[in-house]
Amino acid sequence: MSAARHLLGTPGTGVVITGGASGIGLAAARALAEVGRPVALWDINAEGAASAAQEIAQRHGVAAIGLAVDLRNPQAVAPAAAATRAALGSVGGIVHGAGTALQTGIGGVTPDNFDAGMALHVRAVIELVQAFIDDLKAHPGSAVVAISSINAWFGNAMIPIYTAAKGAVVSLVRSMADELGQHGVRINALSPGMIDTPILGDMRDGMEQLYGPRIFAGRFGRPEEIGSVIRFLLSNEASYITAAEIVADGGLRHSQRP
Numbered sequence: 353m354s355a356a357r358h359l360l361g362t363p364g365t366g367v368v369i370t371g372g373a374s375g376i377g378l379a380a381a382r383a384l385a386e387v388g389r390p391v392a393l394w395d396i397n398a399e400g401a402a403s404a405a406q407e408i409a410q411r412h413g414v415a416a417i418g419l420a421v422d423l424r425n426p427q428a429v430a431p432a433a434a435a436t437r438a439a440l441g442s443v444g445g446i447v448h449g450a451g452t453a454l455q456t457g458i459g460g461v462t463p464d465n466f467d468a469g470m471a472l473h474v475r476a477v478i479e480l481v482q483a484f485i486d487d488l489k490a491h492p493g494s495a496v497v498a499i500s501s502i503n504a505w506f507g508n509a510m511i512p513i514y515t516a517a518k519g520a521v522v523s524l525v526r527s528m529a530d531e532l533g534q535h536g537v538r539i540n541a542l543s544p545g546m547i548d549t550p551i552l553g554d555m556r557d558g559m560e561q562l563y564g565p566r567i568f569a570g571r572f573g574r575p576e577e578i579g580s581v582i583r584f585l586l587s588n589e590a591s592y593i594t595a596a597e598i599v600a601d602g603g604l605r606h607s608q609r610p
């Protein structure tokens with residue numbers, strides 16, 4: 353292992369990854385396991401989380417567990433945290449990647465789907481940190497990554513709940529970074545651009561036609577290209593980065609192309 357590779361694997365504590373059964377969360381779990389970090393994949397998709405954890409444990413020889421957790425349900429966090437601690441031995445990293453992009457426009461927003469969206473994307477960041485705060489404080493180099501989106505900045509009529517939630521994630525991270533910093537714990541928001549994962553659904557090709565030409569990198573991103581940024585942000589290589597919003601979007605947010 354090269355020296356740089358070694359640093360990306362420090363600290364060697366376990367990491368909880370929500371949304372770990374698919375897309376960006378799964379890519380992050382694989383990247384972290386590749387440098388020796390144990391991983392717990394939390395996902396509403398129980399089967400997907402379990403099979404991904406099994407594959408990761410076999411391939412990388414690290415402890416890996418998949419757990420069925422619905423992050424909209426605050427009661428689900430404590431039992432999953434206990435199971436994670438038991439399986440990984442230590443927890444010094446959290447990635448909150450679970451998410452959905454509900455298309456409602458203004459007319460389709462209800463108290464229930466609004467509250468559920470905010471609970472999943474925003475409230476869960478706080479609940480995860482609350483559940484693991486003693487673990488994070490106990491292990492030097494602990495860090496948290498909350499996945500936001502470039503949609504925190506773009507105005508898209510179809511996804512008001514998602515947009516509001518992703519904006520809130522960036523602001524929330526700044527607030528949490530203050531208190532966590534007093535304990536040596538870092539927290540950052542990571543805003544991906546257009547990344548090829550199942551969340552794009554049947555909108556994918558239309559979005560590529562619409563946004564593809566505007567992306568300076570010339571293409572959609574791959575989940576691995578976000579997983580490696582997450583691994584970096586959770587490592588000692590990123591020891592002076594906290595309260596930041598890191599944008600990984602191939603230049604889309606700054607593009608003035610038509």
Ligand SMILES: NC(=O)c1ccc[n+]([C@@H]2O[C@H](COP(=O)([O-])OP(=O)(O)OC[C@H]3O[C@@H](n4cnc5c(N)ncnc54)[C@H](O)[C@@H]3O)[C@@H](O)[C@H]2O)c1
Pocket residue numbers: 370371372373374375376377394395396397421422423424448449450451452453472499500501502543544545546547548549550551552
């Ligand atoms: N793919 C993109 O272009 C893109 C861009 C910006 C931000 N993001 C964000 O990245 C994160 C990961 O998304 P992805 O692209 O990998 O999509 P994905 O659909 O591949 O993964 C999302 C995962 O979250 C899980 N999930 C959904 N609701 C859940 C719940 N209530 N409790 C627990 N797990 C739940 C799903 O089962 C799935 O495994 C999301 O927060 C998404 O908003 C994605």
